[in-house]
Amino acid sequence: EVRVAVAGPWAGVERAMGNLAAAPPAPTFAAGTALWSPTAASSAEPTPAAPHLGAAAAAALRRVPCPLGTSRAAPPTAASSAAAERGGGPAFGPAVGVLAGSALAACGGGRARRRRGVSGQARAAAGAEVQEKKTAGKRGRRKASAAKPAAEVEAEAPPAPLQEAAAAVVDEVEKPLWAKGLSPVWAPFGPPAPHRRYGSVEDHRARAGVGRPRPDGGGVEEGAAEDPDVAKFHEELQRCVEGADAAKAAQLIEEMWKKKEPTPKSYKLAIAACDRADDEVRASLLREDMREIGAFREATRFHMAPAVMWNRQVRRAGCGVRNTVEWPGKRWQDGEPLPVPERPGECWLIPSQDPAAVQVARYQHHLRHLGWKVLTCHADVIERLRNKAVLMQWFQDNGLGEFTPASYSVPSKAKFPCIIKPAMGTYGRDTAVAYSAEEVLRTACRNDIYAVESKIQHEIDYYSRYHKNGKDEEEENWSETMAKIDKAILEWCEEKQHEELGDKWVLQELVPGQYEFSTTLLVFQGEILDVAATRYQYGAEVYVWPRVELLKWEYVAVPKAHVDIFRKAVVGFSGILNFNYKLRKDGKICIFEANPRVGGDLAFDIPKPRVRAMLEKMDALFC
DSSP: OOOOOOOSOOHHHHHHHOOGGGSOOOTTSOOOOOSOOHHHHHSSSOOOOGGGHHHHHHHHHHHOOSTTOOOOSSOOOHHHHHHHHTTOOOOSTTTHHHHHHHHHHHTTSSOSBOOTTOOHHHHHHHHHHHHHHHHHHHHHHSOGGGSOOHHHHHHHSOOHHHHHHHHHHHHHHHHHHHHTTOOOBOOOSSOOSOBTTTBOHHHHHHHHTOOOOOTTSSSOOTTOOOOHHHHHHHHHHHHHHHHTOHHHHHHHHHHHHHHSOOOHHHHHHHHHHHHHTTOHHHHHHHHHHHHHHOOTTOOOOEEEESOOSOHHHHHTTSSSEEOOOOOSOTTOOTTSOOOOOSSTTSEEEEESSHHHHHHHHHTHHHHHHHTEEOOOOOHHHHHHHHOHHHHHHHHHHTTOGGGSOOEESSGGGOOSSEEEEESSOSTTTTOEEESSHHHHHHHHTHHHHHHHHHHHHHHHHHHHHTOOOOHHHHHHHHHHHHHHHHHHHHHHHHHHTTSOOOTTEEEEEOOOOSEEEEEEEEEETTEEEEEEEEEEEESOSSOOTTSSOEEEEEEEOOOHHHHHHHHHHTTTOOEEEEEEEEEOTTSOEEEEEEESSOOHIIIIISOHHHHHHHHHHHHHHTO
16 A cells, blocks of 8 residues: 655645544654645745656655655655644655645545556546536536635646646556555555544553553652552562562562563662672672663563563663563454554554564554554565475575475485474474484374374273273283384374375474574565674584573674575565574575564573664664
């Protein structure tokens, strides 16, 4: 969808593009600068010449990469500020908003959606003809005394050169969109009308139980009563101070981060307990926490969702990052309330789990309508990156198979040892090292193997009902039962190992090595804007994370050759993602998987100033 903002009190454009005055304000974006409007034409301010408008609009279009960006080519004027108050959004350059609105008005202004195959000039001519007929009919019934002065009528209509330039702008924007199969929609980029299913912002705030935001964005207001749960922790911490119990004080701070965010008072009490116990190590760690977190009452600017126990770590980035939003939880379903920010238009929603990344992509327009700032792309791109089986096949189809482990669809054809893991999963869940086809099937086909075991067990139970055996015979029968079950499973595996595993599991080559890399990227429309990498050293050559000892990690640079490979893999993606990979003996990169979300490396291991720099860059580029 292409959306433009209209500046100026042109009633015809407002009727064509909807009632802008009824739309709620959109504080996230700023309207563009109007180069022409009836008010500007009659004011003392100089108005650019009409023949130059087409070139200015074309240049503005080329400058703006996407609806998230805002052109800073010209400062906002009074007309643009008025448009922002009525619900306008970012203009595509300093002139495109007014030009597109002019084209709509010249075309009759009845429908905002333009039909395929009709050029802007043709619609302008047809609209002018229809308007002339309507005007002629009205003049016959209108009294002469009620007719408008000719000067006023001319002032309300856009100049002819502007109509031609506007039609050219419409064609220039729409043709590439139609070629890509996209449907251009000329409408204000401000908050859309309440969705029939998801409702208005007020509905969501009421359903989600969100009240008016505090002016400081969080924390306890001055003079307000202390939270009862926090007060209980403070009582425990005070007892730790009196008893000089540093270990328990540090433990209470940990528990507070899991339930309630600690306050400066919480940290001061814990540090006092450590000082009285002469525990300099714990005291220095708590002071470092406070230094990196900075202002506890700082307004939240970045929310990583859903909450995955990262809040303490991300808060240490010191730029208003939190991980407390529970959406989308495991029980969240389509149609339920979406999260509502405390400070609409000022906070980013960043996914911290793969399912959350998909939901943010699917509901990105609704989330923006509610006041969130999001950087995402089409949900299909997210699905391609999160699904390991689909991603490996995509690498093969696009000539990048040499940068991934060898994959096997049939267990009997694999070269063992291998790694067997689910196509979609996180944190090494259900992932194992397999040394035979039987081990692969025991991991990937657990339900089928359980069915074989149950079948044999039922047969033996049925037989034992009609034969009373002694204790010695029962032990012999149990041994026979286990032998029969093992034999049945082996026979089943012998047949099954020649069949394909399906698309729910990935069987990959095992690449040995102690060192593994995780690289986080900030990407916009396939272009990499920022890179941060971490190298991990583990205590074994063959392992499955996290079931391995971590020896050390360090922040490292990323070679340009690796960045070039990543750039080919993130085509069409926008947002934050990370790649997990190793280096082969010849130095070639070997990518295991991609996570189209914030990873644990960004939350825990990348230096906090570097995390802060990446998030601040995203906020500055796409404000």
